[in-house]
Amino acid sequence: MxxxxxxxxxxxxxxxxxxxxxxxxxxxxxxxxxxDVVCAGRTVSAIEATAADARGFGHKALAIPCDVTDxxxxxxxxxRTIQEFGHIDTLVNNAGGSTFCPAMKTSEKRWDxxxxxxxxxxxxxxxxxxxxxxxRKSGSIINISSGDSQLPTPGxxxxxxAKAGVNSMTxxxxxxxxxxxxxxxxxxGAIATExxxxxxAPVMGKLLAxxxxxxxxxxxxxxxxxxxxxxxxxxxxxxxxxxVDGGMExxxxxPAEVGKGG
Numbered sequence: 001m002x003x004x005x006x007x008x009x010x011x012x013x014x015x016x017x018x019x020x021x022x023x024x025x026x027x028x029x030x031x032x033x034x035x036d037v038v039c040a041g042r043t044v045s046a047i048e049a050t051a052a053d054a055r056g057f058g059h060k061a062l063a064i065p066c067d068v069t070d071x072x073x074x075x076x077x078x079x080r081t082i083q084e085f086g087h088i089d090t091l092v093n094n095a096g097g098s099t100f101c102p103a104m105k106t107s108e109k110r111w112d113x114x115x116x117x118x119x120x121x122x123x124x125x126x127x128x129x130x131x132x133x134x135x136r137k138s139g140s141i142i143n144i145s146s147g148d149s150q151l152p153t154p155g156x157x158x159x160x161x162a163k164a165g166v167n168s169m170t171x172x173x174x175x176x177x178x179x180x181x182x183x184x185x186x187x188x189g190a191i192a193t194e195x196x197x198x199x200x201a202p203v204m205g206k207l208l209a210x211x212x213x214x215x216x217x218x219x220x221x222x223x224x225x226x227x228x229x230x231x232x233x234x235x236x237x238x239x240x241x242x243x244v245d246g247g248m249e250x251x252x253x254x255p256a257e258v259g260k261g262g
Contacts, residue, residue, distance in 0.1 A: 005233040009034030012085040013230060014077070016068050016125060017095030019046025021193035022144060025219025026092055026226050027054055027061075033227050036060040038081050041095065042067050060085070068095045068121035071128075078128045087136060090230040091129040093122045093166075094144040098159035100255040111158045118162035119169070126173055126183070133181045141177075142229050143170050143185035144222070147245050150187065155255030163187075167241055174239030182238040184229050189245025192216040202257050213246030 013030050017023040019041040027037050031054035039047040039054065039061060047063040054061035062084055066077040081088055096118040101110065126141055133139030148156055149163035167185060174183040190200060190207045200207060200216075208214055225244050228234050 006227060006231045007034050008090075008227065008230055011035045011089040011230065012038070012081070012087055013090035013092065014038040014040060014081055014088060014125075014129065015092040015094055016040045016066070016121075017097075018050050019043045020050075021195060022188065022191060022219045022222050023092075023094040024050045026094060026223045027051075028057075029220060029223035029227055030090075030230070031055075031057040031059050031061060033231075034059065035090070035230075036085055037062075038077075038085075039063045040066045040068070040077055068125055069116045071124045074121075074124045074128050078132065082132060088129055088132055088139065090140045090142065091125060092142045092144065092226055092230075093125050095121060096144065096159075096163075098156060100155035101158075102155055102255055103157040106158055114158035115162045115165075118159060119165040122166055123169065126169075130173070130177055130181055134177065137180040139181040140230050140234075141173070141181065141183045142226050143183070145170070145185045145187045145241070147187045147189045147243060147248060151250045154253060170241070171239045178238065182229075182234070184234075184237060184240050184242065186222060186225050186229070187241055187243045187245065188217060188222050189243070189248040190216050191222065192218060203251075203253050206251050206253060207248075210251035211246040211248045215246065217244065217246060 013035045015027045018027040018039040030037050036059050037054050039050045041047040044065050051061040051063040064077045066073045098114050143166050145166045146163040148160040153160040170185040
């Protein structure tokens with residue numbers, strides 16, 4: 001059956017930042033598609049809840065507390081995953097985030113923190129997992145970037161720059177890890193999560209006006225693309241960017257408006 005190519009049965013996947021939002025959506029979708037999942041994140045109660053929900057699909061799920069900005073913690077997470085499951089087939093670099101702040105008010109400390117979480121941590125996780133994948137001569141790495149990486153994004157200068165770095169890293173690592181390890185990235189548009197909903201509510205009209213599909217995206221929309229990139233159905237795809245954004249074009253948001261309803 002051709003649909004078997006989209007199955008993740010028997011695969012093991014690490015999803016960072018999987019305590020909520022897009023990461024949680026990906027972890028649950030992967031479990032539903034047949035994978036054993038490792039839910040990694042800093043909030044223990046959240047990743048344990050995701051893992052418990054994932055086990056409801058009849059597969060193994062493990063919650064591993066990890067601050068992905070700490071390379072030693074990342075190495076420990078990878079080692080424990082291999083110890084528990086024996087191998088790693090997929091890494092989803094999802095952990096990240098930021099809040100709105102105009103460029104001229106962005107401090108050096110804030111810049112460093114945002115770039116470390118959204119770019120440096122992706123490198124740490126990719127490097128740690130790639131060592132194992134290269135030994136096995138197989139693997140798929142999926143980076144969750146952002147549509148902000150390709151558009152002017154007032155109020156998100158550090159975040160947008162970091163995500164643009166993720167796009168570039170995706171292409172470079174796809175070449176360096178070829179031919180056995182594939183590296184791709186997904187660029188979400190405006191996604192409705194428990195965290196983003198109240199923040200984006202004041203500018204919802206502008207967001208929908210700039211989106212041909214006339215709706216916000218959901219974590220499951222991103223998860224479907226991730227399943228494709230993790231499965232054998234995408235075996236000939238590497239170093240590519242996938243925009244999952246409802247066709248969104250540039251939306252001119254005033255940072256002062258965002259979050260007023262939160």
